[in-house]
Structure formats: C-alpha cells, structure tokens
Amino acid sequence: MEFCNDEYYKRYTDIQKNILQAYIDIFCLQEIETYNKPAPKDKQRFMGVSFVLDHFYELLKTDLCLSICRVYTDKNDKSNTIQNLLRFVKNNCKDFVDVDQVPGVVLDDQFANTIVSLKSIRDKSRAHSDVDKEKKSVQLSEMIKVVEALCDNLNSLCFNSIHSEVHKISKENLDMLKTQTVLGLGYILRKGTNV
Numbered sequence: 001m002e003f004c005n006d007e008y009y010k011r012y013t014d015i016q017k018n019i020l021q022a023y024i025d026i027f028c029l030q031e032i033e034t035y036n037k038p039a040p041k042d043k044q045r046f047m048g049v050s051f052v053l054d055h056f057y058e059l060l061k062t063d064l065c066l067s068i069c070r071v072y073t074d075k076n077d078k079s080n081t082i083q084n085l086l087r088f089v090k091n092n093c094k095d096f097v098d099v100d101q102v103p104g105v106v107l108d109d110q111f112a113n114t115i116v117s118l119k120s121i122r123d124k125s126r127a128h129s130d131v132d133k134e135k136k137s138v139q140l141s142e143m144i145k146v147v148e149a150l151c152d153n154l155n156s157l158c159f160n161s162i163h164s165e166v167h168k169i170s171k172e173n174l175d176m177l178k179t180q181t182v183l184g185l186g187y188i189l190r191k192g193t194n195v
Helices: 002-035 041-073 082-092 109-126 140-156 171-193
Strands: none
Touching: 002 041, 002 082, 002 140, 002 171, 041 082, 041 109, 041 140, 082 140, 109 140
C-alpha cells in the first residue's frame, strides 16, 4: 500500500507543479500585455524593452502550451497526465478511495478545438521545429480557460485519504502566486528601465 501512497503523491504533486507553472506563465503574459500597451510620449523610454518583452511573450506562450500538453494531451502510458493519474487511482488505490465515486477527467467540448490546436503547435512547431508548419494560433484567453478546467480536474483528484500532504490549488494559492509573479516581473522591468 505504501507504493500507492508515495506514487500518488509524486504523480499528483508533479501535475500540480505543471499547472502552477502554467499559471505563472499566464500571470506573466497578462502583465506583459499590460506593460506593452502603447505608452504616452513621456514614457517612451520604457518602450526600448518592447522587443525583448515580445520575445519573452512568445517563449511564455510556448511554455504554457507545453505545460497544457504535458498534463493533458500526452498519450504515452508513462506520461504523467491527469488521465493517467485517474487511471492510477482507480487501479491502485482502492483501499483508500471508493473508486466508483472518483470523477472522470472532463474537458468540455468547447475546448476541443483549442486542445487540437495546442497539440498541433506542440507537435509541429514548438517541440520539433518542423519545416512544414501550418500556422496555428491560440488566444491567451482560450488557454486560460483550459488551464482553469485542468486545475478543476486535478482538484477533483485530490484525496487526503491516499496521502495527507496533497492539497488542492485554491483561489488563495493562485492569488498569492499572481501577486508574487507580478511583483517579480515588475521588479525585473523596473531594473531594466534604470539602465
């Protein structure tokens, strides 16, 4: 039984780490969007960092895409996805949870096109740098909704009866993470403008 407890903890916290990383990407992207809006004439000195922020923006979107794919779309049986965590709980943790009451992993049909686009971006453009790329784009707002749904799915698989140290990602956790991220990015941007 110890295998179930420790393995569940390892899998759950790894997925949780990836989802929290996705939220950090989201908070950075939102802050860059705010910062990169056209500035009044008296603030033009800050715009010298715009091309760097545009580059960071694309890197963050790529990382966000990869995080989503890592926890949801990867189909390898050894991948640590939410679906594989669910399968692990149902197959190995019957002594700790009523597996008939464990919810399935559900992403609304509204996300189907977004998931297909993200997977395509990951498979063709980002991960393998294919020459024959079809131009796919996903709006940040769409990716945010997918991450929120993934977070809800992971939270539904949080079982203290399996391991007492797992916890859900709460609104308070996300608020604190956003504050830390925005302050950290703000500090970096301010340092860049004091050159």
